[in-house]
Amino acid sequence: MFSTTLRAGLRAASRSSVRTMSTLSVRAVPRYGAALAAATAVTAFGLYQGAPLLLEGKSLAGEKGKASERSFVMIKPDGVSRQLVGKIITRFEERGYKLVAVKSLTPSPALAKEHYIDLASRPFYKGLVDYITSGTPVVAMVWEGKDVIRQGRRIVGATNPQESDPGSVRGQYAVSVGRNLIHASDSFDSASKEIELWFAESELAEYKPTTWDWVMADN
Numbered sequence: 680m681f682s683t684t685l686r687a688g689l690r691a692a693s694r695s696s697v698r699t700m701s702t703l704s705v706r707a708v709p710r711y712g713a714a715l716a717a718a719t720a721v722t723a724f725g726l727y728q729g730a731p732l733l734l735e736g737k738s739l740a741g742e743k744g745k746a747s748e749r750s751f752v753m754i755k756p757d758g759v760s761r762q763l764v765g766k767i768i769t770r771f772e773e774r775g776y777k778l779v780a781v782k783s784l785t786p787s788p789a790l791a792k793e794h795y796i797d798l799a800s801r802p803f804y805k806g807l808v809d810y811i812t813s814g815t816p817v818v819a820m821v822w823e824g825k826d827v828i829r830q831g832r833r834i835v836g837a838t839n840p841q842e843s844d845p846g847s848v849r850g851q852y853a854v855s856v857g858r859n860l861i862h863a864s865d866s867f868d869s870a871s872k873e874i875e876l877w878f879a880e881s882e883l884a885e886y887k888p889t890t891w892d893w894v895m896a897d898n
């Protein structure tokens with residue numbers, strides 16, 4: 680299971696291979712610093728059960744159902760190698776979502792294994808981890824906006840590209856389930872865990888795009 684200390688350790692393990700395109704947070708002091716410290720202390724006593732951190736009703740995935748909702752999206756090595764990064768980012772940007780973090784890295788085996796831990800018993804698990812850690816980098820991102828978790832999955836398309844909507848990323852660019860280009864969180868709990876696994880809170884930028892109010896308004 681994901682624990683706070685494990686997540687920090689896995690991020691550190693991959694840090695040496697992180698490239699220089701990370702966004703930088705403008706916050707000098709983490710908003711949840713004290714609470715995170717408390718959560719870490721709880722972990723030390725073995726009381727943390729692996730549930731996403733919910734601080735003041737929020738997690739690193741923002742607020743479910745609100746404009747602050749966040750999803751973890753990763754362009755896999757085939758997407759990078761096929762030079763589809765720009766096209767994929769454009770889809771999220773043009774929909775109106777906000778890029779709050781982005782970095783290119785080759786994940787460590789430990790990070791890849793933890794990310795796909797729910798699939799550990801599946802026959803393709805080892806091949807999946809080997810592929811994600813092969814050396815061609817991934818592009819890890821956090822996107823923010825209303826319903827971004829569910830809409831992100833729609834933009835990405837069904838797991839098997841042969842079943843994906845033709846207008847989705849996988850449906851337009853992929854044909855094989857083992858090379859389906861991209862990952863996106865499939866639930867709020869997954870988004871909370873994955874964002875914390877791949878990013879430090881200090882890497883998540885806070886800003887307001889000029890189009891934000893026009894895109895996110897309800898009236």
Ligand SMILES: Nc1ncnc2c1ncn2[C@@H]1O[C@H](COP(=O)(O)OP(=O)(O)OP(=O)(O)O)[C@@H](O)[C@H]1O
Binds near residue numbers: 837861863864
């Ligand atoms: N039968 C399979 N053979 C090979 N690889 C597979 C197979 N099923 C899934 N995978 C790989 O494992 C990944 C994770 O599978 P999962 O069932 O979680 O689907 P997903 O949530 O759509 O994918 P992802 O987690 O990458 O977004 C898939 O995206 C794919 O790369």
